[in-house]
Amino acid sequence: MEFxxxxxxxxxxxSHELETYIKCNGLRVADVKHYKGDDLNDPSIEEGRAxxxxxxxxxxxxxxxxxxxxxxKELHEHQEGWHEEQSFLETAINEALN
Numbered sequence: 001m002e003f004x005x006x007x008x009x010x011x012x013x014x015s016h017e018l019e020t021y022i023k024c025n026g027l028r029v030a031d032v033k034h035y036k037g038d039d040l041n042d043p044s045i046e047e048g049r050a051x052x053x054x055x056x057x058x059x060x061x062x063x064x065x066x067x068x069x070x071x072x073k074e075l076h077e078h079q080e081g082w083h084e085e086q087s088f089l090e091t092a093i094n095e096a097l098n
Contacts, residue, residue: 001097010056020052062096
């Protein structure tokens with residue numbers, strides 16, 4: 001399983017109140033809008049920035065999930081249980097990568 005997206009550190013560039021640009025290696029990889037629907041007069045700055053922070057953290061969260069999956073598989077070999085945790089991690093990783 002390998003991440004096929006833009007590799008490198010993702011950074012949030014808060015351009016103005018209505019959107020945030022997500023960049024990696026100097027390239028824009030995503031735009032996060034800070035308003036709901038088509039109404040530009042209804043900004044939700046806090047929610048939009050929270051979404052941008054999650055997107056910026058996503059590559060590292062994926063890496064952490066992959067590491068956790070390996071640790072859970074190791075535990076699974078030596079102990080009973082861990083089926084639910086392994087399944088949850090595998091599902092989340094597959095959703096991110098496929």
